[in-house]
Amino acid sequence: MDFIKIIKTSRFLDPARNFAETRRFSEVRVDPLTGHTSRVLDFPVKEIGRENLSGLVEDSRACCPFCPEVVGQVTPKFHPDLLRQERYEKGEALCVPNAFPYDENGAVCVMCRQHYLALKDFSAGVLEDALQCCFAYLKDVVLTQPDMVYQSVNWNYMPLAGGSLVHPHLQITASSSSTNYYTDMVPALERYEREHGRSFWSDLRDEECRTAERCIAATDDVTWLAAFAPMGVFDVLGVLHRAHGPEDVQGELLHEVVRGILRVLGYIDSLHMHSLNMSLYFLLDNSRFVPHLRICPRVSIPPFGTSQINYMKMLHNETLTTLKPEEVCSDLRAVWHE
Numbered sequence: 001m002d003f004i005k006i007i008k009t010s011r012f013l014d015p016a017r018n019f020a021e022t023r024r025f026s027e028v029r030v031d032p033l034t035g036h037t038s039r040v041l042d043f044p045v046k047e048i049g050r051e052n053l054s055g056l057v058e059d060s061r062a063c064c065p066f067c068p069e070v071v072g073q074v075t076p077k078f079h080p081d082l083l084r085q086e087r088y089e090k091g092e093a094l095c096v097p098n099a100f101p102y103d104e105n106g107a108v109c110v111m112c113r114q115h116y117l118a119l120k121d122f123s124a125g126v127l128e129d130a131l132q133c134c135f136a137y138l139k140d141v142v143l144t145q146p147d148m149v150y151q152s153v154n155w156n157y158m159p160l161a162g163g164s165l166v167h168p169h170l171q172i173t174a175s176s177s178s179t180n181y182y183t184d185m186v187p188a189l190e191r192y193e194r195e196h197g198r199s200f201w202s203d204l205r206d207e208e209c210r211t212a213e214r215c216i217a218a219t220d221d222v223t224w225l226a227a228f229a230p231m232g233v234f235d236v237l238g239v240l241h242r243a244h245g246p247e248d249v250q251g252e253l254l255h256e257v258v259r260g261i262l263r264v265l266g267y268i269d270s271l272h273m274h275s276l277n278m279s280l281y282f283l284l285d286n287s288r289f290v291p292h293l294r295i296c297p298r299v300s301i302p303p304f305g306t307s308q309i310n311y312m313k314m315l316h317n318e319t320l321t322t323l324k325p326e327e328v329c330s331d332l333r334a335v336w337h338e
Helices: 054-061 124-144 180-196 200-211 251-270 325-336
Strands: 004-014 020-030 037-040 088-090 093-097 105-110 150-157 169-175 215-218 222-226 236-240 275-283 292-298 319-321
Touching (some): 124 251, 200 222, 236 251, 251 292
Parallel strands (some): 037 319
Antiparallel strands (some): 088 093, 093 105, 105 169, 150 169, 150 275, 222 236, 236 292
């Protein structure tokens, strides 16, 4: 397995050094499966200060449809032709139709009654109940719609990550149409197995564990990695080796997945970041596609609160980051084993 880095060198005459020659280095990293490229930049970003979110949180309470006082009255119910239940519940978690869906089967899971939780304050119970609620919905979807094989559980936390509501909630999709992520991954997985005669996921685990540069933790069930070619500022990848569909993520495997997510949330919080995107992907009709999740924090760049997404990501589909995955792995590994 090849982990390709292309080192780029820029030269200019630097006014801060009396116009002496200065060199800046950056890396182009090539994803070992898809060939997607990411760029690691030499960019002097100052440490992010912790943002005061109290005003945002309080202002958002007034019209929140997910708070317990109103959620039963203002959220829709599933159609009886499609689902066995009007709504799905587990603990404090409540799964209802998405009133503005991205696909034919879109749902929202309100994770808890509390209107706002800092990343460090999420508990195992909240996450486990919310995920089980999502999985129950996804399991029932295919009973009447067996072609809904592209399934995912997704999280946009806080407005910076594209969340339109502050109240913690997940978005669930079951579709017969693939997103570009699946469109890139599926033929790449087939090509890898054809060329190497082995599973990409097993090879990835073995190679990353061997080099220990980006492997945060690994068990027989789950491998946690800092992705070599990240899809965000950093990109934590969790591969569920012994699962196929949502119904397989239960018991000890669910506990292990949730423990990992909580450690990543705590690490993101320690960096004074408060937003993230997460996706847990399933593909029910393809055994090569192993369920896996990705977690990427979202930040604005100081001092002006500049968006991390510029023309390179928006129009070239090229990820930029200033954090080396190997350094992220080292920091996260220390947290993981505390």
